[in-house]
Amino acid sequence: MTTPLLLTCPVGLEDLVRGDLRDRDGVRSELLGPGVIRCTDPVQLNQVPAMVDRVSIALSGIDSAIDAAGFLGIQQPTFRVQAQDPAVRSDWIGRLAALGWVNEPGDWILNVDTDAQVIDLGPWHWSRRIGHLRRLPATTPGPVAAGLLRLAKLRPGDRLLDPCAGVGTVPIVDALLRGGPSYSIDQDPESTRMAAENIANAGVQQAVSVLEGDAADLPIDDGSIDRVVSDLPFGKRIGSNELNKTLYPAILREVERVLTADGRCVLLSDDKRVFVESVAHARGLKISGERVIRYNGVTPTAYIVRRSRRPKRGRA
Ligand SMILES: C[S@@+](CC[C@H](N)C(=O)[O-])C[C@H]1O[C@@H](n2cnc3c(N)ncnc32)[C@H](O)[C@@H]1O
Incomplete structure (x- = not known):
């Protein structure tokens, strides 16, 4: 087939997806619109970056x-x-059924999306390429977690921490892509139970240690973590803006304590003013980069946070 593949990713990650395709596999692409990339060279399944959610071809009859x-x-x-239009839907169902194809909305291989004018390839979808995780309402979408990890520039053997890990999406995606090691910590017992279940289902128990704990009082040694990657509570679905005024400084104090001297953090928040003020008050940390990501109706910022000075003596 010569029809080019269309890749959909969270808005704000397009340059990373296109850069990975080009630099790793020499695949050229062009940006079609926010979050949509057209590959102008053929792509193999294993070359699709984990930041890509849907893989499709253009629908044209x-x-x-x-x-x-x-x-x-x-x-x-x-x-x-x-x-959207029921008449269009039943017309398409009739035409595909006439080919002998079976309409299975719960278990499809091809999704004909007449509104977006694409045909999604089921076996190339994120959940089929990377894995299916049990979710809660505040769960980070897998492609977004992959984008945060990409920004964290994890090296082989780096110790990763997600102190607000929910159902474990960030550490699990890291384990599947890199092999860990990591800590998945959350204070909510139900999230922690689901994280343990997701970790077992993904078969990455060796790579991820799951703990119930408070991000403001981490059961982790000083200077022992190379990378902190987390989708923090925004104060919308989880917690509140008022709570974040004390929670964010407390988390940042702990992050500063556990981070190695050359450590790097990627922290996602939509409570931007509180986050930026909290880092400004954390004497040992600074924001060294930021990027807005848009998905599922939210537009949080991924902040790259690093040390602004060497840790006190006695720490790594
Ligand atoms: C945006 S959600 C993270 C979602 C997660 N990345 C996932 O995919 O499930 C924020 C998480 O922070 C957790 N949280 C809130 N306050 C916390 C605290 N003090 N210590 C640890 N976790 C906390 C919540 O329980 C929630 O799971």
Whole structure:
């Protein structure tokens, strides 16, 4: 099939996706719009960066659906049709069923999205490439977690900490991509239980240590963590803006304590004013970069935080 693949990622990560495709595999691409990239060279499944959520081809009539099935090497795929207009939806279902394909909205191989004018390739979707995790409402989407990890520039053997890890998305994605080691810590017992379950289901128990604990009082040794990557409570679904005024400084004190001398943090927050003020008051940390990411109706900032001075004597 010569039809180019379309990759969808969280808005704000497009340059990282395109850079990885180019630098790792020599795959050229162009930006089609916010969060949508068209590959102008062929792409293999294992070359798709973990920041990519959906992989699709452009929808242009029934031939493009047949092309998509041919690309996957499946003669009669199961399908789903997404369309605002019920008449358009039933028309597409009829045309695909006439090919002998089966309409299975709960277990599709091709998703014909007439609103976005794309056909999603099920086996290339994030959950099929990387894995399926049990989620809570505040769970970080996998591609966003992959983007935060990408910004953290983890090296082999680096010790990673997520002190507000929820169901463990960040450490699990790291374990699957890099092999850990990491700590997945959250103060909520239900989230911690689900993190342990997700870690076991992903088969990464050796790489991730899961603990119930308070990010403001971490059970972690001084100067022992190379990278801290976390989607902090924004104060919308979890906690409150008022709570963050004390929680963020307390978390940053602990981050400063546990971080190695050349450590690096990537902390995601939508409570931007409180976060920036909290770092300004943390004498040993500074913001060295930032990037706005847009997904699921939120536009938080990923802050790169580093030490502004060497740690006190006695720490790494
Ligand atoms: C935005 S969610 C993180 C989602 C997580 N990345 C995931 O994929 O599930 C923020 C998390 O911070 C946790 N949290 C809030 N206050 C905390 C504290 N003091 N110590 C540890 N975790 C805390 C919440 O329980 C919640 O799971």
